[in-house]
Amino acid sequence: MKEGQHSWLSIVWFCLICNAFVLVSSQPLALNCNSKGGKDEDGRKWEPDEKYLKSSNGSTLVQAGYQDPSLLSKIPYMNARIFTSLATYEFRIKSEERYLIRFHFYPSGYSKFNISNSYFSVTAGGVTLMKNFSAEITCKALTQAYLVREYSLAPSDSKTLTITFTPSKNYTNSFAFINGIELIAMPNLFGMTGMVGLGYLKEIDVSLENLQAMFRLNVCGQTIPPSKDSGAMYRIWYNDDPYIFGSTLGICTGAPKDLKIDYGKSLRSTAPEDVYRTARSMGEDAGLNTKFNLTWIFQVDANFIYVVRFHFCEFVYDSPNQRAFNVYINNKSAQVAPHPVDLIDWTRKKGAPIYKDYAVHVADGPGDAMILIQMTPATEMKTQFHDSLLNGVEIFKLNDGNKNLAGRNPHPSSMLLKAVTEQERSFDTKSDNNNAVIAGAAAAFVLVALTVLASRKRKQEAGVEAHTSSWLPVRGNSHSNESKDGKSHNSHALALAQGLSRHFFISEIRQSTKNFDDSNVIGVGGFGNVYKGVIDGGTKVAIKRSNPTSEQGINEFQTEVDMLSKLRHKHLVSLIGFCEDGGEMCLVYDYMALGTLREHLYSNEEAHLSWKQRLEICIGAARGLHYLHTGAKYTIIHRDVKTTNILLDEKWVAKVSDFGLSKTGPEMNQGHVSTVVKGSFGYLDPEYFRRQQLTEKSDVYSFGVVLFEALCARPALNPKLPKEQVSLADWARHCHKKGTLEEIIDPHLKGKIKPECLKIFADTAVKCLSDQGIQRPHMGDVLWNLEFALQMHGTTEASTEAE
Ligand SMILES: *[C@@H]1O[C@H](CO)[C@@H](O)[C@H](O)[C@H]1NC(C)=O
Ligand SMILES: *[C@@H]1O[C@H](CO)[C@@H](O)[C@H](O)[C@H]1NC(C)=O
Numbered sequence: 001m002k003e004g005q006h007s008w009l010s011i012v013w014f015c016l017i018c019n020a021f022v023l024v025s026s027q028p029l030a031l032n033c034n035s036k037g038g039k040d041e042d043g044r045k046w047e048p049d050e051k052y053l054k055s056s057n058g059s060t061l062v063q064a065g066y067q068d069p070s071l072l073s074k075i076p077y078m079n080a081r082i083f084t085s086l087a088t089y090e091f092r093i094k095s096e097e098r099y100l101i102r103f104h105f106y107p108s109g110y111s112k113f114n115i116s117n118s119y120f121s122v123t124a125g126g127v128t129l130m131k132n133f134s135a136e137i138t139c140k141a142l143t144q145a146y147l148v149r150e151y152s153l154a155p156s157d158s159k160t161l162t163i164t165f166t167p168s169k170n171y172t173n174s175f176a177f178i179n180g181i182e183l184i185a186m187p188n189l190f191g192m193t194g195m196v197g198l199g200y201l202k203e204i205d206v207s208l209e210n211l212q213a214m215f216r217l218n219v220c221g222q223t224i225p226p227s228k229d230s231g232a233m234y235r236i237w238y239n240d241d242p243y244i245f246g247s248t249l250g251i252c253t254g255a256p257k258d259l260k261i262d263y264g265k266s267l268r269s270t271a272p273e274d275v276y277r278t279a280r281s282m283g284e285d286a287g288l289n290t291k292f293n294l295t296w297i298f299q300v301d302a303n304f305i306y307v308v309r310f311h312f313c314e315f316v317y318d319s320p321n322q323r324a325f326n327v328y329i330n331n332k333s334a335q336v337a338p339h340p341v342d343l344i345d346w347t348r349k350k351g352a353p354i355y356k357d358y359a360v361h362v363a364d365g366p367g368d369a370m371i372l373i374q375m376t377p378a379t380e381m382k383t384q385f386h387d388s389l390l391n392g393v394e395i396f397k398l399n400d401g402n403k404n405l406a407g408r409n410p411h412p413s414s415m416l417l418k419a420v421t422e423q424e425r426s427f428d429t430k431s432d433n434n435n436a437v438i439a440g441a442a443a444a445f446v447l448v449a450l451t452v453l454a455s456r457k458r459k460q461e462a463g464v465e466a467h468t469s470s471w472l473p474v475r476g477n478s479h480s481n482e483s484k485d486g487k488s489h490n491s492h493a494l495a496l497a498q499g500l501s502r503h504f505f506i507s508e509i510r511q512s513t514k515n516f517d518d519s520n521v522i523g524v525g526g527f528g529n530v531y532k533g534v535i536d537g538g539t540k541v542a543i544k545r546s547n548p549t550s551e552q553g554i555n556e557f558q559t560e561v562d563m564l565s566k567l568r569h570k571h572l573v574s575l576i577g578f579c580e581d582g583g584e585m586c587l588v589y590d591y592m593a594l595g596t597l598r599e600h601l602y603s604n605e606e607a608h609l610s611w612k613q614r615l616e617i618c619i620g621a622a623r624g625l626h627y628l629h630t631g632a633k634y635t636i637i638h639r640d641v642k643t644t645n646i647l648l649d650e651k652w653v654a655k656v657s658d659f660g661l662s663k664t665g666p667e668m669n670q671g672h673v674s675t676v677v678k679g680s681f682g683y684l685d686p687e688y689f690r691r692q693q694l695t696e697k698s699d700v701y702s703f704g705v706v707l708f709e710a711l712c713a714r715p716a717l718n719p720k721l722p723k724e725q726v727s728l729a730d731w732a733r734h735c736h737k738k739g740t741l742e743e744i745i746d747p748h749l750k751g752k753i754k755p756e757c758l759k760i761f762a763d764t765a766v767k768c769l770s771d772q773g774i775q776r777p778h779m780g781d782v783l784w785n786l787e788f789a790l791q792m793h794g795t796t797e798a799s800t801e802a803e
């Protein structure tokens with residue numbers, strides 16, 4: 001660790017003195033494989049790769065034909081460089097430095113290139129990183145749209161680093177491709193590491209090894225994005241929920257807010273503070289805790305040595321022997337009594353992070369190669385409490401004797417749907433073999449948070465070939481006592497498998513909402529109350545609690561989990577997780593600091609949104625709806641569009657919420673769904689009401705009402721008004737027709753909207769309210785018109801200010 005620190009400091013020093021001519025060695029480099037650079041959604045700069053391309057006989061720049069909704073950023077994924085013969089990149093590096101290399105792959109349609117033909121190998125600095133690699137097969141097996149592979153190259157004496165891409169000759173028309181490359185000098189965070197099972201008899205000097213980062217988890221915490229990583233290494237830390245295994249999942253705990261995380265002499269770059277601020281422990285029942293192991297499972301490639309790194313930080317106890325526990329890897333003792341993990345004994349203080357590495361060889365054998373991590377209290381030590389703790393974990397693969405890190409492509413048919421249906425069946429038959437649920441993904445650095453729509457699509461495409469290994473984690477029947485109908489199990493398994501939302505215990509939810517205290521209620525919906533809560537020692541969330549006695553509630557709960565775990569979009573409220581425990585069902589969402597659109601329009605006397613704000617909010621909501629209607633292979637119809645379901649975050653960004661009534665529509669452009677009419681009065685599409693046939697145009701109608709609410713600042717229905725004015729939709733259309741719309745707009749807006757802008761807005765809203773769905777515009781057109789209206793307004797503001 002000291003050595004690592006030394007070299008890191010020396011890099012910093014090095015940067016300071018000769019920043020001018022160091023090309024790569026100290027500045028993190030991010031290459032967009034295109035002739036142009038640009039910024040990603042996180043604001044990070046990517047430069048064109050050309051200048052580093054040494055030989056590229058037959059390199060073609062291409063653009064992806066389709067942007068998968070799960071892609072968080074166009075850069076670097078939407079363009080690629082394709083190599084039909086061997087190609088090399090060359091970088092000047094600093095010798096004796098460890099380098100992190102990250103490859104970004106988005107296997108998609110690229111003009112005339114058929115991605116199914118892409119098999120290639122990649123080497124860097126003489127190390128084979130991938131061989132016969134198919135990004136398409138790997139992504140399919142992981143049900144992801146894109147893939148990030150991360151490696152860490154051992155220091156060498158070379159001053160250049162060569163990365164080669166070689167299309168596989170075994171396939172005709174084969175080619176290699178790459179979307180983005182990152183190269184980052186990193187501190188050498190590795191050292192002498194004992195082999196598990198051999199005690200300290202055998203140690204490996206990992207600081208000299210080439211590694212592949214397989215898993216990186218923030219145990220019991222949120223995903224930490226690249227921009228929030230420590231040490232400027234742009235790593236992503238994922239939640240561990242998909243990998244936890246067994247009938248007892250432990251509980252999530254967080255460090256007290258005021259506790260300072262003191263890195264002391266250890267390196268801040270090993271892991272960000274957020275990793276150390278949350279942990280999984282076993283729970284309060286000491287008797288129970290001694291009877292089981294807290295267990296995680298990871299699927300890996302056989303015939304490699306792996307380094308398992310545990311990140312620990314004790315934030316509850318402050319004396320040795322209060323909490324001491326045994327750690328096992330693949331059934332072998334890694335750290336057990338008489339030398340168990342005793343964090344205070346190691347660090348001498350609360351709030352001090354520490355990590356420990358263990359190496360383990362994973363042999364080839366029957367079944368899937370895996371790494372099993374287990375922890376249980378070290379009762380032999382007669383500790384004061386019986387508990388164990390884990391804050392974070394990373395797993396690295398070490399190169400073999402042939403300087404090879406490449407594994408096999410995963411089985412193409414291992415697939416989500418299969419895993420889920422198997423799981424469902426196992427609830428009926430109670431068959432045991434499905435309890436051994438496999439988590440994780442070999443050979444891939446998993447992007448768990450981002451499966452989303454891609455997975456949904458592939459599910460439909462995939463066949464039904466039997467394959468028992470599931471690449472995606474599905475939790476075992478951990479709650480087998482809770483529901484007899486199997487229904488909630490399905491939703492549970494589905495949610496985990498599809499969106500990999502986080503699972504909460506009712507104890508956590510109760511704690512976070514002060515046991516559902518009335519003072520924490522922030523809303524009341526058809527589904528139940530909505531509470532404000534705090535999780536992970538500071539993250540604000542909104543928690544919807546279902547009324548468990550209502551069948552309707554249960555259905556809506558399921559629909560919402562199903563929908564939201566598949567959807568991620570800037571303008572849709574996002575689901576953090578759910579709780580289905582102790583007879584309670586709750587959904588946990590991002591907290592929307594500014595509440596509903598409605599309360600800013602007229603519920604609250606003081607708040608008066610400017611016209612520009614209203615336009616921007618409507619545009620945001622329209623984007624969210626447009627995405628629902630067209631972003632997926634199947635149209636999703638919201639069915640309950642209204643101003644109380646448009647929420648605003650602290651930056652006034654509009655997010656569509658409440659998917660309890662949503663329906664997956666037929667394949668696009670193919671008619672309608674017949675259903676029982678549901679929705680909210682005042683917003684209901686009259687055609688849907690008459691014919692009971694639902695199309696996405698029903699949402700367009702409701703959105704038309706929303707637009708007039710924003711313009712007129714009055715409710716959709718106001719029974720106190722004269723009869724002809726009760727319904728805003730009818731009244732606004734009437735006024736629009738007679739040319740008296742000006743008279744009903746919000747008095748606060750009078751004189752502040754340029755006539756051209758008002759005309760576009762009102763015409764659009766009226767069109768949305770057309771009697772027949774076929775006459776109503778698509779959300780995409782609505783969006784376009786609103787943006788046009790905003791542009792008109794933009795020019796107005798300048799001129800009115802000048803007046
Ligand atoms: C580039 O490709 C052409 C034709 O395929 C070949 O003749 C030439 O030798 C190649 N050059 C290099 C440097 O590989
Ligand atoms: C791409 O190649 C695969 C396998 O060779 C084939 O099944 C598929 O039809 C091809 N797709 C196109 C668009 O040519």
Ligand SMILES: *[C@@H]1O[C@H](CO)[C@@H](O)[C@H](O)[C@H]1NC(C)=O
Pocket residue numbers: 121131132168169170
């Ligand atoms: C091509 O196939 C041969 C024989 O099956 C194999 O030995 C070789 O490793 C393969 N090459 C690649 C690049 O996959």
Ligand SMILES: *[C@@H]1O[C@H](CO)[C@@H](O)[C@H](O)[C@H]1NC(C)=O
Pocket residue numbers: 330331370372
């Ligand atoms: C660990 O032990 C369990 C139970 O004995 C066994 O099923 C499992 O295969 C073992 N795992 C490894 C990786 O050795």
Ligand SMILES: *[C@@H]1O[C@H](CO)[C@@H](O)[C@H](O)[C@H]1NC(C)=O
Pocket residue numbers: 290291292293328330331332374376
């Ligand atoms: C925990 O796991 C280890 C390794 O598989 C095993 O030896 C031990 O008996 C387990 N302890 C309990 C309490 O299950």
Ligand SMILES: *[C@@H]1O[C@H](CO)[C@@H](O)[C@H](O)[C@H]1NC(C)=O
Pocket residue numbers: 132134137170408409410
């Ligand atoms: C290359 O990968 C494909 C797909 O996983 C596999 O079928 C084939 O056997 C592999 N070829 C070699 C030479 O490993």
Ligand SMILES: *[C@@H]1O[C@H](CO)[C@@H](O)[C@H](O)[C@H]1NC(C)=O
Pocket residue numbers: 481
């Ligand atoms: C599950 O049900 C069985 C039998 O009803 C009971 O003995 C057991 O304690 C229950 N387990 C839990 C975790 O509630």
